[in-house]
Amino acid sequence: MKRAVVIVLDSVGIGELPDADLYGDTGSNTLGNIAQHVKGFRLPNMEKLGLGNIDNIKGIARTDNPLGCYGRMAEKSAGKDTTTGHWEIAGIVLQKPFPVYPDGFPDEIIKEFERRIGTKILGNVAASGTEIIKKLGRQHVMTGYPIVYTSADSVFQIAAHEEVIPVEKLYEMCEIARDILKGDHAVGRVIARPFTGTEGNYVRTDRRHDFSLKPIKKTILDFLAEKGYKVKAVGKIVDIFGGQGITDSVHIHNNMDGVDKTLDYLKEKFEGIIFTNLVDFDMLYGHRNNVEGYAAALMDFDKRVPEIIESLDDDDLLIITADHGCDPSTESTDHSREYVPLIVYGKKLRRNVNLGTRETFADIAATLAQMFNVENPGDGKGFYEDVIL
Numbered sequence: 001m002k003r004a005v006v007i008v009l010d011s012v013g014i015g016e017l018p019d020a021d022l023y024g025d026t027g028s029n030t031l032g033n034i035a036q037h038v039k040g041f042r043l044p045n046m047e048k049l050g051l052g053n054i055d056n057i058k059g060i061a062r063t064d065n066p067l068g069c070y071g072r073m074a075e076k077s078a079g080k081d082t083t084t085g086h087w088e089i090a091g092i093v094l095q096k097p098f099p100v101y102p103d104g105f106p107d108e109i110i111k112e113f114e115r116r117i118g119t120k121i122l123g124n125v126a127a128s129g130t131e132i133i134k135k136l137g138r139q140h141v142m143t144g145y146p147i148v149y150t151s152a153d154s155v156f157q158i159a160a161h162e163e164v165i166p167v168e169k170l171y172e173m174c175e176i177a178r179d180i181l182k183g184d185h186a187v188g189r190v191i192a193r194p195f196t197g198t199e200g201n202y203v204r205t206d207r208r209h210d211f212s213l214k215p216i217k218k219t220i221l222d223f224l225a226e227k228g229y230k231v232k233a234v235g236k237i238v239d240i241f242g243g244q245g246i247t248d249s250v251h252i253h254n255n256m257d258g259v260d261k262t263l264d265y266l267k268e269k270f271e272g273i274i275f276t277n278l279v280d281f282d283m284l285y286g287h288r289n290n291v292e293g294y295a296a297a298l299m300d301f302d303k304r305v306p307e308i309i310e311s312l313d314d315d316d317l318l319i320i321t322a323d324h325g326c327d328p329s330t331e332s333t334d335h336s337r338e339y340v341p342l343i344v345y346g347k348k349l350r351r352n353v354n355l356g357t358r359e360t361f362a363d364i365a366a367t368l369a370q371m372f373n374v375e376n377p378g379d380g381k382g383f384y385e386d387v388i389l
Contacts, residue, residue, distance in 0.1 A: 011282035013325020013338025028336035035059025045305035068345035071355030083188035085323025090219035091365030091377030098154030152334035154188040210239035220365040221245025230272030286326025
């Protein structure tokens, strides 16, 4: 096998983990609850690969002889955020969660940030991104002060109207915040949240940019790149890893653009991996409790699965998974602590292999290490020998 394609369906969890109660996520089941709530919901192409055959999955049809291998993975790290999930996929298991600020950031952080950007800020609360620009957008436009907010995740977010604070200036502010937020205050991500429009009609733009912590140690991406393999990142992957271990990257406008960019990379001839994140599930639907929208986005992706399969070379391995849950059917608008699906397909791979319940997302990194004969960055257990013919 010469190439691997890892597609992360951001937040598509498949049922609560045993410790979900510790995170306030009892009863969360992103995919299962969507299937229960939306009439006519079907994912026929992923079902053919074995999605419905995963242990204890709800709401998805089983297939007698699936074309792929299938299983589910538990998150071993402490946390349920994007950075933690992706880092674990790449081989890093975090023993301590990133810090969160449900009551806003402490004075010493905000005062230092204001000093270094040369202006006051608005907000400093935990809030929905769309709601806070509705609430503070007019004041922001009048004063020119950036809006700072957080969420249940470990994030420091800065929202600004593109005509008030140009995007490049907003990015500079994020760089300053990233430099301040170290040590005990080392949040997972600083996020630029530009928006446009007029009062009552503010709209966030696709020029969002994440300024993530650098991984705390080498990941499978580093080991692959050091051996001369290509690591091509689609979507916010390059941001999540702070560019570390990435040889090529492309940003995307939405899920379908992410699929298009993945297909573009598949047309190239190289050895290595394509690592894709499709964020719309989480950003547009999970966090906004939009069950119908989430279902439609899943069905839209499912329609593209045949294109992805047809674009694979004989020596390619495809992995479809997720990084956490974000159940849109619950009262919470935050991520949920869930198992994630594991679907593995390749023209030279076995079919209908139940990979069971994996103890960690890091089993993907271990599998890639086996496939490319590089060092395993973590303690995950690879399943390459289980799927290869």
